[in-house]
Amino acid sequence: MTWSEVFDLLWVGLQETAWMVFVSTVLTAIGGLLLGVLLVLTAPGGLLSAPPLYSVLGLIVNITRSLPFIILLVAVIPFTRAVVGTTIGTDAAIVPLTIGAIPFFARIVEAALREVPSDVIAAATAMGATRTQIVGKVLLREARPGLVAGLTITVIALVGYSAMAGVVGGGGLGDLAIRYGYQRFETEVMVATVAALVVFVQLVQMAGDLIVRRLSHK
Amino acid sequence: MIEITGLRKTYRSRGREVRAVDGVDLTVGEGDVFGVLGQSGAGKSTLLRCVNMLERPDEGRITVGGVDLTSLNRKRLRLARHGIGMIHQHFALLSSRTVAGNIAFALEVTGEPRAARKARVSELIDLVGLSGREDAYPSQLSGGQKQRVGIARALAARPKVLLSDEATSALDPETTDSILRLLLDLNQRLGLTILLITHEMGVVKKICHSAAVMRDGKFVESGPVADLLHHQGSELAHGLFPLAARSSEPGATLIDVTASGEDADAPLTGLARRFDFRILEGSVETLAATRAGRWRLALTGDAAPQIEFLRSHGAQVEVVA
Numbered sequence: 001m002t003w004s005e006v007f008d009l010l011w012v013g014l015q016e017t018a019w020m021v022f023v024s025t026v027l028t029a030i031g032g033l034l035l036g037v038l039l040v041l042t043a044p045g046g047l048l049s050a051p052p053l054y055s056v057l058g059l060i061v062n063i064t065r066s067l068p069f070i071i072l073l074v075a076v077i078p079f080t081r082a083v084v085g086t087t088i089g090t091d092a093a094i095v096p097l098t099i100g101a102i103p104f105f106a107r108i109v110e111a112a113l114r115e116v117p118s119d120v121i122a123a124a125t126a127m128g129a130t131r132t133q134i135v136g137k138v139l140l141r142e143a144r145p146g147l148v149a150g151l152t153i154t155v156i157a158l159v160g161y162s163a164m165a166g167v168v169g170g171g172g173l174g175d176l177a178i179r180y181g182y183q184r185f186e187t188e189v190m191v192a193t194v195a196a197l198v199v200f201v202q203l204v205q206m207a208g209d210l211i212v213r214r215l216s217h218k
Numbered sequence: 219m220i221e222i223t224g225l226r227k228t229y230r231s232r233g234r235e236v237r238a239v240d241g242v243d244l245t246v247g248e249g250d251v252f253g254v255l256g257q258s259g260a261g262k263s264t265l266l267r268c269v270n271m272l273e274r275p276d277e278g279r280i281t282v283g284g285v286d287l288t289s290l291n292r293k294r295l296r297l298a299r300h301g302i303g304m305i306h307q308h309f310a311l312l313s314s315r316t317v318a319g320n321i322a323f324a325l326e327v328t329g330e331p332r333a334a335r336k337a338r339v340s341e342l343i344d345l346v347g348l349s350g351r352e353d354a355y356p357s358q359l360s361g362g363q364k365q366r367v368g369i370a371r372a373l374a375a376r377p378k379v380l381l382s383d384e385a386t387s388a389l390d391p392e393t394t395d396s397i398l399r400l401l402l403d404l405n406q407r408l409g410l411t412i413l414l415i416t417h418e419m420g421v422v423k424k425i426c427h428s429a430a431v432m433r434d435g436k437f438v439e440s441g442p443v444a445d446l447l448h449h450q451g452s453e454l455a456h457g458l459f460p461l462a463a464r465s466s467e468p469g470a471t472l473i474d475v476t477a478s479g480e481d482a483d484a485p486l487t488g489l490a491r492r493f494d495f496r497i498l499e500g501s502v503e504t505l506a507a508t509r510a511g512r513w514r515l516a517l518t519g520d521a522a523p524q525i526e527f528l529r530s531h532g533a534q535v536e537v538v539a
Contacts, residue, residue: 122267125272127371128300129296137312137323138312217313
């Protein structure tokens, strides 16, 4: 295989990975924030304290996080078909990626929001702030550096998960490494793929760190 | 302005019951500065947090500005809180917002229109002496500056009442003085009623008109500072003017003399013209609401006429030995 052929394969794989990771990140950010905020609010002593709901949500999160991603990928196939109309391809891979990452990110969101000092929340309450104002202007806003750092971790985890998307024909860099590098002994492809992944992850981490530094005034 | 009757609050933790506030009655008049003094764990923080319903009392009534807060629903309570400012020991500022942003937050909460906010924010920054620092983040400020932001934020909605939760406890003595001076100034200029809790006697000495000593959830003594000084065996009097020196003197009668008012020193100077005695210890100080002096004297000769003289000139006398 010539280097130009390797490059073409790599370029397609990179685009597929980037697309899968991008879409699932956007969906995960929305879903994980909602779930994470709900966890904090419904926790015992929270602003909407509802211990039974909190327990149920926590259980769902833990079950989803217990499944190895490859099992989750197969287990949600019927749901994937219902949502995107097909069970193979890049778009089909986005569904399990998102389902797998939301509970992961939700726990990070929960931890980041808990870092907001309780006296700051008490101060806002004492001023007569509504719960919506406390969530939006205090909790989420104060936790921004932690949330962005957590999202960076999530994006990188998604890059890792997306390597398994090949199982449902999702393509991407990880799939390339398995099919060419591992199964066909094309060492050049393996090396090039790994290099591309390293650069990709590095860039994501640097971008995340930069934003965190901008947002943090601690 | 603040009226509390029969306040009780009990916590349950790990099967143990803690009576944080155990039957407290308290009245703070309009424009008064009232200090609740106590050790940590005395229940004073719970008491303060009940006044704006951060803690729901188990029993008792709390009225602020004539409104019974215990009877309000969530929405009405929120609106009532706009009229009660609060400052905190660790400032409780938003780290992601600047000085101006932190103050503006209080105005966003009360629904002040955007245009009016800006003018009010700069007015408040001037009021607390932070001009030029409006764009700094809390992490760039000293403790005293942070508390000034806290005070500006608490006053944003023009409250009649300010609650102070150990507001100077995290500050060094000099900064404490400057914050206390600011509070006293706001009390005088705006007629602000202040209810504060503290474990520092100096805070009571410098700004409180009235005070209470709290222990195990109860008020041990309470009233105007000048009256408490005259109260026999008052802890506050002992705290403000500790007399720890010799408690026996051969051939002499030891007495503690307390006097207050503009001519607090008059009984003692009068006594000096007529009798011989020694001052073992003592001082005259200017408190927030009054001038007061307290001395330990060793009386030689017949003690009775001397004590009688002091009492007839308005001083409080306690015989020590």
